[in-house]
Amino acid sequence: MSASLASTATSPVWFAAGYPLRAHNTFGFDVRARVACRIEQEADLMKALGDPRAAGLPTLVLGGGSNVVLTRDFDGLVLLVALTGKRVVHEDDDAWYVEAAAGENWHDFVAWTLEADMPGLENLALIPGTVGAAPIQNIGAYGLEMAERCARVRAIELATGTAYEFDAADCGFGYRDSFFKREGRDRFVIASVTFRLPKAWRANAGYADLARELAQRGLTQARHARDVFDAVVAVRRAKLPDPLVLGNAGSFFKNPVIEAGQFDALVLREPQVVSYPQADGRFKLAAGWLIDQCGWKGRALGAAAVHERQALVLVNRGGACGTDILDLARAIQADVLARFGVELEQEPISL
Ligand code: EPU
DSSP: OGGGSOOOTTOSEEEOSSEEOGGGSTTOOOOEEEEEEEEOSHHHHHHHHTSGGGTTOOEEEESSOOSEEOOSOEEEEEEEEOOOOEEEEEEOSSEEEEEEETTSBHHHHHHHHHHTTOOSOGGGTTOOSBTTTTTTTTOEETTEEGGGGEEEEEEEETTTOOEEEEETTTTTOBTTBOTTTTTTTTTEEEEEEEEEEESSOOOOOOSHHHHHHHHHTTOSSOOSHHHHHHHHHHHHHHHSOOTTTSEEEEESBOOOEEOHHHHHHHHHHOTTOOEEEOTTSOEEEOHHHHHHHTTOTTOEETTEEEOSSOTTEEEEOSSOOHHHHHHHHHHHHHHHHHHHOOOOOBOSEEO
16 A cells, blocks of 8 residues: 555645645634645654654644544644555455555545445445544444444554554444544554455344335345445435535534433433433433434524534534534533533534
């Protein structure tokens, strides 16, 4: 893969001071970086960090910028990860092992695996962002989390330039969470991810919206991963805004998980509450439903708004800044807490 080639004389590519980040965050916030440089080869990374232009500056790693709220200009070095390359690294009787560099577009990668007849990632179609961002928040949708398909993550420690291979257990995956979002935050740059795609394929089509869409297509039993892929794409297009059209970062809050005792009390007051029992006896609540019930769906505070078709998604209607989105988020959290006694945790990182 090109990601492992040595740095060339022309890379990394440095940009003029005050580099605009608008195209590098899916909310489309109009903020700037003091300096920015594009990482095209793994070796570019240490070259960039050792450059006098980076001396003493904090660093921010951006892939697709799909999980970040940039509230102000970044007074430091922004590393734009543009490592590319994808290939099958290993195949045995049970699975294909496919490696993709961090800068690859996630959806294009998923489509590529299917075109090569390697199913397994179809439920995660159309998630915005890059391959390198996927493990950080353990992207998930329609009954699948990337953790279930992750074999290993190659990450480079910023302080030393040492490359580490994390297997799935080392990644500490949880619901929209990982080692890289917690202890490893700001310490590593993800260079590539290797996925294990089992050859024994079975459609994972139990998620309500997905099952409904497949049934509408006359596919009560999806026989091909392509059918699931197409249905996921259709459901997402119908419900979730395209960041290129309406700035957003997907779900803005995690679905909260509460203790059984709290759930029992809540369900007495709110019998309609949408919930999913967890293996550990707790209950996950649909944050979109909670927000919707508080009357926020489609409402706006200035140019920051709650999406009309999915209350869990906050959008930039044009000209909003990061603090406008955070003000809206705080107002929503306060209302949900007051009515349901439940705290909503923000999903994207704010800076
Ligand atoms: N709901 C409402 N009103 C709304 C939104 C949702 O009543 O405005 C209800 C729905 O009717 C449904 C329930 O809430 O009964 C769940 O809604 P949905 O199926 O749309 O999923 P979600 O829980 O809101 C999660 C993920 C999404 C993922 C979908 C599908 C999180 C934080 N979000 O959303 O992930 O696409 O399930 O699997 O877990 C993301 O993380 O950025 C993201 C988009």
